[in-house]
Amino acid sequence: MIKKKKLPEATIPTSSMADIAFLLLIFFLVATVIDVDSGIGMTLPEFIEDIETVEVPKDRMAAILINETGDVLLDGQPISLFQITATLKPRIQSKIELPKNKKLIVSLKTDRRTVYNAYIQALDQVKEAYFEVRDEYANSKYGQKFNDLDETSQNEVKEAVPIIISIAEPEKIK
Amino acid sequence: MKFEKKRASTKQEIPTASMPDIIFMLLLFFMVTTTLREVEVFVNYSLPEAKAIEKIENRRLISYIWVGQDSRIQINDSLVKMEEIQSIMYTKRQALPNVIVSLRIDKNTDMGYVTDIQQELRKAYCLRINYSANVKI
Numbered sequence: 652m653i654k655k656k657k658l659p660e661a662t663i664p665t666s667s668m669a670d671i672a673f674l675l676l677i678f679f680l681v682a683t684v685i686d687v688d689s690g691i692g693m694t695l696p697e698f699i700e701d702i703e704t705v706e707v708p709k710d711r712m713a714a715i716l717i718n719e720t721g722d723v724l725l726d727g728q729p730i731s732l733f734q735i736t737a738t739l740k741p742r743i744q745s746k747i748e749l750p751k752n753k754k755l756i757v758s759l760k761t762d763r764r765t766v767y768n769a770y771i772q773a774l775d776q777v778k779e780a781y782f783e784v785r786d787e788y789a790n791s792k793y794g795q796k797f798n799d800l801d802e803t804s805q806n807e808v809k810e811a812v813p814i815i816i817s818i819a820e821p822e823k824i825k
Numbered sequence: 826m827k828f829e830k831k832r833a834s835t836k837q838e839i840p841t842a843s844m845p846d847i848i849f850m851l852l853l854f855f856m857v858t859t860t861l862r863e864v865e866v867f868v869n870y871s872l873p874e875a876k877a878i879e880k881i882e883n884r885r886l887i888s889y890i891w892v893g894q895d896s897r898i899q900i901n902d903s904l905v906k907m908e909e910i911q912s913i914m915y916t917k918r919q920a921l922p923n924v925i926v927s928l929r930i931d932k933n934t935d936m937g938y939v940t941d942i943q944q945e946l947r948k949a950y951c952l953r954i955n956y957s958a959n960v961k962i
Contacts, residue, residue: 665845672848679855688887688927689878690957698947763937770936771873771956778877820940 691774693816711746713739713757717773719764732769735776736783743784747811760819774816781814788812864902868893870931875958881925887955888917892930896938907941914949929957 715735716724723732730738739757746755757777761770782797789797789808797808868891881887890910891899898905900913918924926946930939946954 668845669841669848672845672852676848676852676855679852679859683855683859688884688955688957689880689960690927690955691875691877692879692881692925692953692955695943695947695952695954697952698944698950761936763935763940765936766932767930767934767936767939768873768932770939771875771932771958774956775875775877775958775961778875782877818943 691771691778693818695818707756711753711756713742713755715757715759715773715777717759717761717765717769719762721766721769723773732772732776735773736780739777739780740784743780743812744787747784747788751813754813754815756815756817758817758819777816778814781812785809785812864889866891866899867904868895868897868899870894870929872929872957872959873932874961876961878958878960881927881955883925886921886923886925887927888914888921888924889927889929890942892928892934892938892942894931894933896934898942907945910942910945911949914946914951918949918951923953924951925953925955926951927955927957
């Protein structure tokens with residue numbers, strides 16, 4: 652009878668596996684860019700050659716003007732940049748119950764020499780005002796913040812508090 | 826008197842057998858989340874800061890326009906002139922009808938320049954834009 656030779660156990664050396672995995676891990680850690688693109692979203696109006704002008708009643712408009720030194724004028728009143736949110740909020744709120752064609756329009760106008768940063772700061776303030784009104788409205792109606800609502804009620808809030816911002820073309824310097 | 830050290834009778838080794846598995850899990854996570862940098866940015870810019878920021882959920886729809894401190898414009902991999910924006914963006918829009926244009930503009934740029942770009946975008950029918958901004962803390 653032939654005796655079978657006992658073979659040594661066949662194993663793959665796995666001790667270095669962790670090292671290899673570590674190397675790969677470090678590569679991906681370094682190569683990863685986790686920057687979620689964030690910013691202020693806007694929709695531009697369509698480009699039309701001959702623009703019709705539509706008269707808008709004065710109380711529907713909130714005209715913000717920013718000049719080249721960064722001073723802000725809201726409906727003819729000079730205010731500081733950081734007051735925009737507080738000033739706009741009651742005006743947006745007072746128009747929640749009104750139909751869609753009577754809601755507030757915020758018009759943002761700059762000078763050609765205005766710094767982009769000032770424009771973004773003002774736009775940020777306006778958006779902030781709208782978001783706060785939406786949150787408060789959602790809270791009073793559903794008892795939740797706007798972001799926690801489901802889609803249908805979110806749309807309902809959006810319907811009640813639509814963000815209407817008009818970007819006027821900057822004036823040429825005389 | 827002789828002090829005897831107290832020592833637990835259990836083994837003192839940390840089991841490392843499952844370490845590769847843990848590392849692989851991490852590795853897989855990073856592999857899945859990684860988006861390798863596709864373009865090299867030639868212009869120097871620092872974004873403005875803002876609070877009321879929204880995230881763009883769909884990365885694939887985004888197309889970038891960079892504007893640097895020296896008012897150079899970059900789209901894709903190359904620096905472009907103001908007049909070229911319209912045709913470039915129009916072809917982009919044809920390939921991707923609901924493209925979102927992310928404007929990465931330096932914060933000290935003049936508004937006039939920004940508006941000129943916006944006018945070009947309007948002519949190219951790229952109406953959804955996003956002013957890229959960093960989160961203000």
